[in-house]
Amino acid sequence: MRGPDVIWYVGVAGFLFCTGALGVLIRRSPLIVLLSLEIMLNGANLALIAFARHYGQGAGQIFAITVMAVAASEVVVGLGLIVAISRRNLELDVDKLSTLRG
Amino acid sequence: MIVASVSNVLVWAVWVLAAFACVGTGIAVISFTNPFYSALSLIGNLASLAVLYLLLSAEFVAAAQVLVYAGAVMVMFLFVIAYLGGRADAPWAGGPSWQALGAVAASAALFTEVVVVVGLKSSGRLSHSAHIDSTYGTPAEIGRLFLTDQLLAFEITSIVLLIAAVGGVILGSHSRAHPVEGVEQ
Numbered sequence: 001m002r003g004p005d006v007i008w009y010v011g012v013a014g015f016l017f018c019t020g021a022l023g024v025l026i027r028r029s030p031l032i033v034l035l036s037l038e039i040m041l042n043g044a045n046l047a048l049i050a051f052a053r054h055y056g057q058g059a060g061q062i063f064a065i066t067v068m069a070v071a072a073s074e075v076v077v078g079l080g081l082i083v084a085i086s087r088r089n090l091e092l093d094v095d096k097l098s099t100l101r102g
Numbered sequence: 103m104i105v106a107s108v109s110n111v112l113v114w115a116v117w118v119l120a121a122f123a124c125v126g127t128g129i130a131v132i133s134f135t136n137p138f139y140s141a142l143s144l145i146g147n148l149a150s151l152a153v154l155y156l157l158l159s160a161e162f163v164a165a166a167q168v169l170v171y172a173g174a175v176m177v178m179f180l181f182v183i184a185y186l187g188g189r190a191d192a193p194w195a196g197g198p199s200w201q202a203l204g205a206v207a208a209s210a211a212l213f214t215e216v217v218v219v220v221g222l223k224s225s226g227r228l229s230h231s232a233h234i235d236s237t238y239g240t241p242a243e244i245g246r247l248f249l250t251d252q253l254l255a256f257e258i259t260s261i262v263l264l265i266a267a268v269g270g271v272i273l274g275s276h277s278r279a280h281p282v283e284g285v286e287q
Contacts, residue, residue, distance in 0.1 A: 001231040002106075002109055002110045002113045003110060003113030003114050003116075003117050003157060004113075004114060004117050005228055005229045005231070006228045006229075006231055007220065007221075007224055007228040007229070008117070008121070009154060009158065010220055010228070011217065011220070012121045012124060012125065012154070014213055014216035014217060014220070015125055015128075015213060016124065016125070016128050016147075017212075017216070018209040018210070018212050018213040018216070019125075019128040019129060019131075019132060019209070020128070020132075021208075021209045021212060022132060022205055022206065022209040023131065023132030025201075025204075025205035025208065025209065026132075026201070026202045026205045026206070027132060027192060028192065029137060029190070029191075029192030031137040031140075031179075031182070031183065031186075031190055031192065032131075032132065032134075032137055032140055032192050034179075035131050035132075035137070035140050035141060035144050035179070036131065036132055038144060038171075038175070039128050039131060039132075039144070039147065042147065042148065042151055045151075045163075045167075046151060046154060046155075049155055049158050049160045049163060050158055052158075052160070053158040053159060053160070053231060053234070054228060054231045054232065055232055056231070056232030056233065056234045056238065057232075058238065058239070058243055058244065058247045059247065059251070059252065061160050061162070061163050061239060061244060061247075062244065062247050062248060062252045062255060063255070064160075064163050065163060065166060065244070065259075066255050066258075066259050068166060068167065068170055068171070069170075069259045069262060069263055070259075070262060071171075071175070072170060072174065072175055072263070072266070073262050073263055073265070073266030074266075075175050075178060075179070076178070076266045076267070076269070076270040077266055077269050077270060077273065079178060079179070079182045079270075080269065080270045080272075080273030080274050081273060082182060082186070083182060083185065083273070083274060084273050084274070086185075086186055086189060092186070092189060092190065092192075
């Protein structure tokens with residue numbers, strides 16, 4: 001394999017995952033939380049594809065495509081929720097949307 | 103020999119560029135106050151990830167990444183951000199709070215954990231990747247896997263997409279019969 005070893009890709013994937021986790025934890029806008037979730041899923045995808053290349057098997061790529069479909073579904077539902085929230089004139093702030101809290 | 107080392111250097115250069123673009127745009131996504139800029143940075147992130155996938159000889163996944171994410175998902179994001187207009191702005195809370203400090207510490211700890219575990223457990227085993235033939239990562243190979251070995255994943259994916267489509271329609275539809283009441287501001 002030319003270029004960097006798989007472990008470098010895994011490092012980038014770990015960094016992306018932690019960046020996304022940081023975004024989910026510190027941002028309060030649901031839109032940016034969704035974008036951060038996308039970064040986390042992409043970090044996991046990069047690790048899957050890197051390990052698939054390492055073992056020379058296609059199953060990891062299949063899993064990455066499945067993760068992509070799940071991410072698209074999650075975006076559909078998340079954006080639907082955001083539009084529904086804004087239609088009810090609620091504030092777009094994940095700290096203030098606490099009506100469902102027990 | 104010289105050709106091999108030149109192409110090796112070239113692959114390294116492309117990797118470094120793509121990896122730095124990936125990391126930089128990832129940090130940009132979570133730090134912009136305007137979600138429009140965040141979404142644009144995420145498109146850059148996805149594009150540089152597609153370059154990394156190409157370097158890992160996952161051509162089909164790279165193409166799907168650009169089509170599905172940059173093509174479809176991000177357009178949806180930009181539409182919703184445009185629909186929300188100024189309400190979508192996400193200003194930073196003033197000053198560092200204990201919550202933000204804790205979040206930074208937690209994600210730094212997570213990253214350290216990943217690096218330490220991968221570094222300890224791999225111990226050089228990740229440096230010799232398997233030899234692959236020319237069919238690896240091609241659409242034909244992916245399609246063959248999807249319809250033979252990974253058929254269950256394929257079917258479950260279709261059900262997940264169907265459920266998401268139904269959920270999106272239900273969440274997005276107006277219901278005049280149930281007026282909004284008793285909703286706390």
